[in-house]
Amino acid sequence: MPLSGQIHRQLMDAILDGTLTGALPSERELAETFGANRHAVREAIKRLQQGNLVEVNQGGATRVLDIPAHAGLDLLPELVIARGTFNDEATVGVLELRACIGADAARLCAERSPHVGAQLLDLLPHDAMSDAELAATGAAYWTALVTGTDSLPYRLALNTLMAGLEAIDDSPTAKHFMAALRDESRRTADLELLARAITRSDPAAAHATATRLLNTSITAVRNAADRP
Amino acid sequence: MPLSGQIHRQLMDAILDGTLTGALPSERELAETFGANRHAVREAIKRLQQGNLVEVNQGGATRVLDIPAHAGLDLLPELVIARGTFNDEATVGVLELRACIGADAARLCAERSPHVGAQLLDLLPHDAMSDAELAATGAAYWTALVTGTDSLPYRLALNTLMAGLEAIDDSPTAKHFMAALRDESRRTADLELLARAITRSDPAAAHATATRLLNTSITAVRNAADRP
């Protein structure tokens, strides 16, 4: 990993930990403590700034912002694996958000792009698939569905949420989450039902089926989290 | 605006225009064409990288990524005012997303934090309010409601969506959008109904009321867009 990337990560972790609050040390100081050049530090800070984690003032100090009040959804991947360990609460939140948006996307897709239903039928999982293939097929399924909404914001929201969920892979403490998501990808019956609802332009059925499908994972994960 | 910020903006615009595709010119070239130092260019590119707009490879070229496939929701502000002029289609998408998430947040808030209802009653608009006060009160209302979901992801989603809608301010071609959003903030009756549904822990009513409230703005905006 490039040096500026390492610095970015360490600063990010410190901010999410709460280790780093208020005013950051000066760029010159940070450069010295990290044993790096000031430019490397600046590039790291530029990325934090882009993520609305810090506020930079020429002449004044760079300050850490209140995360819940200022950060955007692109923080999800960091949140899910914050503090080095897996963060159950945040991940359930991501799944809830996904259920809400996914169901609405299904509705819009049924309204606007019924022809996508046929594509979705080609993206149903088989029993013979490996875990990796399963994940890829699942991602392709939802990508196609969301593309059918004809709405770039929905598409971007899917990207952001999937990035958040992919962060789970990096954490060994999250096996039950992975398992629950795999189980969801294997629910061929519901996935097919959803595809057919879209094909026949039935927004209400699409919404209902998607809600059921996506909420099942949430309860599965909740149960697994309670008895680990 | 800092120089690196200007460069960032120009590159971003060129990417969203489709003017800039495939491989970017080298950092040294860009520095020369912008009449700036290479470090300034690098900082701009670091921000593009953080937004998943470009892919940087040491030794190889920096390439523009496929935006719908890779960018995240934090791109919304840029999207709404892309190409210098206002982008109706994207903005309607943002409103739809907001309606979907806002209604779900209302449901969760009613389930988990009924006490927030009282706060919301204090954040109802008065007739005497100026446009700025109205906007501030509206923002505070939804912030309090989303905080009641006890879910950081929902909070971050709100931040991202509000950032997208605030970008409208910068565009003079979007008066009808501004007007529609102001009208929404003035719908005291529905806002109060929603607050009371939350107070009495009635998720279904909260969801329904929020949906009605938020969808009204969408149709209002659609009508205004058709007859400008």
Place this chain on the structure above:
DNA sequence: TAGGGTTACTGGTCCAACCAGACAACGAGT
């Protein structure tokens, strides 16, 4: 013609300055 090595390009890092804005400490005037 197929292979490998050289070379010219890419981004990554460093150093050492200097510019520009903010802010606090200090001293003159009241």
Place this chain on the structure above:
DNA sequence: ACTCGTTGTCTGGTTGGACCAGTAACCCTA
């Protein structure tokens, strides 16, 4: 003793030039 302006020193912003570290294309050889 208090107020207010000046000034010094801190902050981030920008510059130039140099070198390291990869990639990829090119050319020369077997």
